Amino acid sequence: MVENSREKPREQRVTKQRVAVSAALDRIEDFVSTQELHRMLHDEGASVSLATTYRILQSMAEEGLVDVLRSDDGEAVYRRCEATGHHHHLVCRRCGKAVDIEAPAVETWASRVAAEHGYTAVEHTVEVFGLCPECTAKGQYSA
Secondary structure, three states, X not given: OOOOOOOOOOOOOOXXXXXXXXXXHHHOOOOEEHHHHXXXXXXXXXXXOHHHHHHHHHHHHHOOOEEXXXXXXXXXXXXXXXXXXXXXXXXXXXXXXXXXXXXXXXXXXHHHHHHHOOOOOOXXXXXXXXXXXXXXXXXXXXX
């Protein structure tokens, strides 16, 4: 039997690049791609390479400091995680606005299905996509 032993993420050094990425994320409300964040940092005069930006975002995601979603084209997008604990997102497929949501029924369902099949240490991700009130009011109904 193979045990699933998750190692704690190693503590990251505090570098000027990591501080710049973290500060930029603090100023952004919605999800942002690595390329968009890198462009912002470059425009602000920060010297952070695209590869370093990617590595920092990946490590922050592993540490639970940022939320990660997949855009329609499969690209990872990131946002500073404001919710404490496990949560899901309601995302506008038009403008990208996202709202943190709790979904106890989903948690119950995931636990029940896993138990029925003998699974343990289960994780899941649920994202709900729709149109936010502002996009609906503007008549922007298509995806």
